[in-house]
Amino acid sequence: MGMTEWWKKSTVYQIYPRSFMDSDGDGIGDLRGIIEKLDYLQELGVDILWLSPVYDSPNDDNGYDIRDYYRIMKEFGTMEDFDELLQEVHARGMKLVMDLVVNHTSDEHEWFKTRPDFYIWRDKPTNWRSFFSGSTWEFNKERGQYYLHLFSKKQPDLNWDNPELREAVYEMMRWWLDKGVDGFRMDVINMISKVADMHDAPGSDGSHQFMNGPNVHTYLQEMNREVLSKYDIVTVGETPGTTPKEARDYTAAENRELNMIFTFEHMGLDQASGEKWDLKPLRLTDLKENMEKWQHGLHEKGWNSLYWNNHDQPRIVSRFGEDTDWRIESAKMLATCLHFMQGTPYIYQGEELGMTNVRFESIEDYKDIETLNMYKEKRAAGVPHDDIMTAIHAKGRDNARTPMQWSDEANGGFTTGTPWIKANPNYPEINAEQRHDPDSVYQYYKELIGFRKELDIITHGDFELLLRDDSDIFAYTRTWENETLTVFCNFTENTKAVQRPEGEVLICNYAVNLSEGDVLLRPYEAIVFYKN
Known part of the structure; x- marks a missing residue:
């Protein structure tokens, strides 16, 4: 294990800043709130903090639609706050990883007005369906053409085939790395290369034309050569629809691309069809086979990320565990199952407390664009409200986005104001004040994090x-x-x-x-x- 592979014995903690801690009472988590809680994270023993996007954004998709890569979202604070956060993280011997969102920007990004050649345009749309419902193409009156958006229509895809766009991205990455950030988690990075001849796809699923596309390895190798290799950092790519063989291509050291990727197969095992809202119970034998495949597939050839939870996934204790009578036992069991595998584990905020899914009765209480678009579409198709809500309660992204539960005070101590999304009403029973109990889920996670540092066999x-x-x-x-x-x-x-x-x-x-x-x-x- 060379100097540069410190991440193999590390544990990452993902912070979703909007929901982590609000320092000023406006109901939105912020950078100063994170600074206030750094001692809590240091006590837990995590090594790397990964921040979901904190850049300037109109928040169509909670910050994954970036308007300006060089500014901090005003609700989250200022660049001075960020610099202080970075300094305080480093002072505690931890590292800070930024979210890098470069498959798309916001349609309010200056490039969209001044550099249309940085985006993807066609005279005629294909039949592809967006991840957030509807078409992936939006007509732009000024140009009389359609632009591609795999996600929201306010998230136009960037044209990575343009070398000037690539250089602009690398320049921005260097700017953050020169500031001292310790790496990047790269949003849907395996979608940056599209086939040249985009065409209609069976079932409107164009993914074979943009996932793991023709030039993706060329571009990542170039990014590594131009930027990543010059710094002692960690990189993880979010790569849906990736097999172990493809994962080896992204993560094998000799390929000089990324250190690790997020795979998604284990997150689709409790759905009956290609659609995440189509629920079926998990068969444990499916999960075991899938984990085995990835553990064997990357052993000594690449590197795994280990995760149950993130900002896009429901809470694992409600999903593969049992969140009422056996919540504490099953939260610890799921942690054990994951943390003794080979790879770098990721803990999502609140997972170390055994936080659960939320069951809002009204669709009005949900905030996530994916959930709201799906609800509208299914209601229009005549699906009953209660059936849709059952799926949302199981799988909605807002399950992960309810405020972090710090105490039994109002809103779990997340804010003195009105939170941007309601708190899970179980915060009096489940909160961080319980961490001092030796039998708490928190203390158990702390032990697991410690074992990974002590026992080389785990690595x-x-x-x-x-x-x-x-x-x-x-x-x-x-x-x-x-x-x-x-x-x-x-x-x-x-x-x-x-x-x-x-x-x-x-x-x-x-x-x-x-x-x-x-x-x-x-x-x-x-x-x-x-x-x-």
């Missing part, structure tokens, strides 16, 4: 799936040199006996009561054995 070891066909238990071993970790995770309320492996108990989410012979796994129990 280097082989992964082997056990009990492949068991539909209740996720079990695996990690082996390295003469050490073995054996991990058992019970994803159900059933009690199950498993054969006791060699070694001592390293961590367990229950009080350990092992007798001789088999290990009896209690509901949502996680237990890890360590032998050296």
